[in-house]
Amino acid sequence: ATPTALMVGIGRGASLGILIKGQDALEASGVIDTVVLDKTGTLTTGEMTVTTVEPAVTVDGDDELLRYAASVERGSEHPIARAIERGAAGLDLLPVDNFETLPGLGASGTVAGHHVLVGSPALLETHNIKPTPQAIAPPEQSGVGRGVVYVAIDGVFAGSIRLSDDIRSSAREAVGALHAQGLRTILLTGDDAPAARAVAADLGIGDVRANVLPADKAGVIAQLQADGRRVAMVGDGINDAAALATADLGLAVVSGTDIALKSADIVLVRDHLGVIPDAIGLARKTRQTIH
Numbered sequence: 001a002t003p004t005a006l007m008v009g010i011g012r013g014a015s016l017g018i019l020i021k022g023q024d025a026l027e028a029s030g031v032i033d034t035v036v037l038d039k040t041g042t043l044t045t046g047e048m049t050v051t052t053v054e055p056a057v058t059v060d061g062d063d064e065l066l067r068y069a070a071s072v073e074r075g076s077e078h079p080i081a082r083a084i085e086r087g088a089a090g091l092d093l094l095p096v097d098n099f100e101t102l103p104g105l106g107a108s109g110t111v112a113g114h115h116v117l118v119g120s121p122a123l124l125e126t127h128n129i130k131p132t133p134q135a136i137a138p139p140e141q142s143g144v145g146r147g148v149v150y151v152a153i154d155g156v157f158a159g160s161i162r163l164s165d166d167i168r169s170s171a172r173e174a175v176g177a178l179h180a181q182g183l184r185t186i187l188l189t190g191d192d193a194p195a196a197r198a199v200a201a202d203l204g205i206g207d208v209r210a211n212v213l214p215a216d217k218a219g220v221i222a223q224l225q226a227d228g229r230r231v232a233m234v235g236d237g238i239n240d241a242a243a244l245a246t247a248d249l250g251l252a253v254v255s256g257t258d259i260a261l262k263s264a265d266i267v268l269v270r271d272h273l274g275v276i277p278d279a280i281g282l283a284r285k286t287r288q289t290i291h
């Protein structure tokens with residue numbers, strides 16, 4: 001390897017908004033054949049908004065449902081938690097005991113003596129709590145980038161909260177550019193399949209891995225590698241730090257946490273997903289110059 005070509009590559013990267021953390025990263029990016037993309041906070045903005053509140057008959061209206069959910073979510077760092085807190089603005093929240101965060105599933109706590117669970121449909125399923133039929137939205141209502149959170153109080157379904165999460169405006173073009181580079185793309189998410197498929201369909205991603213718990217994301221990467229694929233993982237660092245580190249190349253988008261930045265080889269500091277194909281294209285060129 002000629003140091004000069006690497007220096008030029010790294011310098012070009014910086015001007016494109018790409019911070020490359022070493023020559024290994026640049027080398028690895030040149031041979032990637034598969035790009036795995038995290039959904040929430042990476043392909044979507046992660047800045048969610050509560051759109052609909054549907055309390056069950058056992059709960060005293062929208063405000064009561066939001067009050068219980070937001071009280072628990074105050075303890076969570078997830079973008080969904082922030083959205084539910086904003087959705088409950090103006091309501092008096094209640095003190096919470098025994099708060100627990102359940103990575104990739106939700107959160108729980110005791111609110112005014114009642115045990116409250118807030119999280120994915122899968123979370124309530126594991127507790128054998130069945131939603132009322134109205135809570136299951138027909139696909140046309142769930143829409144692109146939308147998710148649903150279920151709430152249970154004392155082991156009984158208490159209602160659902162729907163959220164919108166906009167796809168980043170640069171996502172479709174970036175995915176198209178990756179395909180034009182001959183790369184295969186996979187959408188990886190802890191979300192349930194309907195929300196994941198809606199986003200994937202909008203972006204032209206055919207391969208969807210939904211309901212993957214944070215602890216299992218690295219395993220999905222390792223399995224692809226065992227199948228002979230050379231994998232880049234793109235994430236925001238919330239729940240995907242291990243996957244970023246496992247991949248042949250880890251790319252963290254700018255909003256990533258410190259953990260993600262440490263586990264990523266390349267940090268994308270421009271708030272435009274076009275940096276993903278740019279980074280891989282640059283690495284390929286640099287590699288050709290070196291070899």
Ligand code: ADP
Pocket residue numbers: 038039040041073076077078080081102103104105106107118119120121147148149188189190191192212213214238239
């Ligand atoms: P992604 O893989 O798309 O980044 P996560 O793994 O962070 O998503 O979360 C997966 C799912 O778990 C969410 O879509 C949501 O249903 C549920 N979830 C996780 N954390 C919370 C929370 N604090 N409150 C409610 N639901 C949550």
Ligand code: MG
Pocket residue numbers: 038039040041042236238239240
């Ligand atoms: Mg995420």
